[in-house]
Amino acid sequence: MDYNAKLARNVKPLMEYRNDAWKCVRCGLCRMVDAQTIVDQEYVDNCPAGILNKFELFYPAGRQELIRCLTAEPPEIDIDDLSDETLNAIFTCTGCGNCQLICNEMKGLEPTNAFQALKAWAIERYGLKKEHHNLIQSILNYDNPWMAPRSTRSRWTRKLDFNIKDASKEKVDILYFPGCNASYVPEINLTALATAKVLHSAGIDFGMLGQKERCCGSTAFRIGAVEMFEAYKEENIKQLNSLGIKTMVTACAGCHSTFSHNYAGRLDFEVVHVVEYLERMIADGQIEFKNDLNLKVTYHDPCHIGRYSSIYDAPRKVLEALPGVQFKEMKRIRENSLCCGSGGGVKTAYGDMALTMAGQRLDEARDFADADVVVSCCPFCEINLGEAAKARDDGMKVLDLLELVDDAMR
């Protein structure tokens, strides 16, 4: 199994991480960026929950100790009486994967997976966090986490001046899967529009599922509702495999990661993030840029196409191909990217924490990369960073890479 698959899909019951918890040597490298890359004390720590809460329990080594105590025989902590603080330590993990990237290489442990198992264990014993109730209920009732009716899922397509094939009725090789955020969140609708327009302009013959599209289940899985996710995904597998498509293209890092890793081996088609597709199209000359953008941009690596799937070069190559774009990196990039703070259900349950992390990321974009625009390829990052940018009111913008591509093509 390759490394990325280990990070994303191999979540076992909590008891199976017991020995790993014993083997954690508390070295603390997992809370930092790769120590070899450090050049400045301002950009060292890389564990969102730890950065903001500081107590050891909120860092990976502390959580490992918690797992050790909970799985000891007898348990060293009363497992029926965990405090709110302890539950916060469990549920503030964004699942960014930094700890696992560092630790798996050196000690072979899988802390991110273990913390995912810890969330699932906590939900089994204590139930869902109340802030997550509506989200899960919404997925079960409406096939999206936004409490929005199915009938409005493809409303955004009304703004297009061309029709998209209905993949449930018409055979297509390529399925564009916008995902719930791009379908329902007005700011992220722009990504869906841009993606559709870019694919159309490049002459790609693609279809969509429209109102029949269902949530990939990523949100449920990341907050720890693993059982619910496993049942839900079976329906998706049946539906998607029945379409006879060859490729699924998505512009959502969460959907991409979930279909690539959590559905691995079960889908009869390849799953591609649209930036990979764009990179190919640019290289093949299928896309022509006409508009000079005149922007100073930096790129924020989303955890779910970065550490989870190693898609680092494609978005950078696309950015570099855009006319009038001055691209400068932040300090924490690629494998060392700082999570925006919204993953793992943190945005829903701990909104302030998510926004504070996003603010720190924007500080890095401004101070280190001197950027006016933070570009990303993940709707979750864009919602969170965008909200933080609005609150700052300093002119910083957060955009999806597809929006820039679409602008440059006009």
Added chain:
Amino acid sequence: MDIVSNPGINSENIEAVVEKLKNAIGDKWVSKDPAVLAAYSRDFTISPGNWPNVVVLPGSTEDVQKIIKIANENVIPVVPMSSGFNHGGMCIPRRGGIMVDLLKRMDKVIDVDEESMTITIQSGVRNAVTYAEVNRRFAEDSGRKLTACLPLTMGSASTLANYVARGGGATLLRHGNTPESIVNMTWVLPDGEVLKTGPSAIPNVGVIPQPFGLGPDIAGMLINASGIFGMCTEMTIKIFPEPKIEELMVFDLEDPEDNAFENVIEFVYRVCREDICEMVYKAHGGTMANASPDPEVNREDLAESMGEHILLAVVAGDSEEEIVCKAERVEKIAIECGLYKVLLEMFAEAFGGVEKLGFARGMRTRIGTELGRVMGGKGSFQWMACCPKLEKIPAIARDYDQLLEKYWKPTDPNYPRKRTMAGTAIQGPFQFGRMGTLEYDFWWDPGNVENVKRATQMIKKGVELDLKHGAPLWRNMYDHGETHLPMLGSYFDLLKKTKKEFDPNNLMHPDIIPCTDDYI
């Protein structure tokens, strides 16, 4: 977990302490949540864990003063911790009490001073950051890398704690051990008062990279004291220029059975006397095999191919000519000592190419991941070290080998000893004298009760072995004090008196050093 009794440890008093602490440093930075406490109860060594009663995260020296004053008022133990990555229970709160986490909020590099060639750091600054900040502020101007004397450990470990705990500065042993590079320190004493040591104690002096000459040097008493005389919150240490070029040389033994250690120590002694090596490190095949970054590599084969006693020598200088000249001389000495040079290409592939053999540099610069892989074997890792005369090393090492034969057993039958770090290491250079450091390493599985028992026996027998051969320990480690301190006669008596005078209620990290009448 049982908490050893202490007069101040009762629920009423602890509640009072928690309230006072919250008022003193802020609600947000105080916790007595069981899971929070558990996260500070254990380290990776065989030391038995124990829980603190409350954890605090100070943000300044003033906060630490307030905490210690509250500890005194309420007669409750107080224990310092920074990264907590040590070699033997040095941050375990043996009697419970207040755990002071000095890493998380006191993590700033305060100053890098080009004139005095020093860096001033808080307690939470980690090795990788120390190294990075020194170079960020200097390298562009001078075109030369600089470094503090950083230890042979992770980039995530606290630099200040390593210096206070008499860490081995493997990167720059040629400049002495870490305490010899300390310029200024700021301590909070057991009564909560601040003590400044070094030139900064004198008004208007600032940072000069030499100890001052007023009266006896009481700073030495604070080193290796494991927090029994106070907590160090800031430190100024010397930094040194690094040579511009360096080259790794690897040697193996002609006759590994008979005179392996004698040959190695003769080599170490001679290259140190001639001052031609930046670093000498006698490892064993298991160390190197575990260090390979390639997850697919067959480490057993790799260890086998490297031999039991592999020796790394780093020659360094400012020009290619200097390197060639030194390398030729080192090789000549090696041959005369019965060693032969190993072609790097022989095992470069296992390390991802010759350029990756910067392993040696990784060890020297201490910035983490290269050595980190050495910790990547199965289970945990226990380290012991002593500083014997060179001629004693062969006998000690052979006795240690017998201990390993007796006590080391893999929990995984497919994990042979050759793949582990179980063995001895010798490092240098020291200046001229016939002295080296000898390190014993072994793996153990902390989740396996039988294995834990064996590891505990290994430690005890290892201490006996040191004593038998007259090899002093490098630093405080798991319970070594019980066997070593009583041997010191009047030195030990003075230590006990001083502790009593400084900390009459024995609140500063009690029992970490057995020098009180109520030691448990």
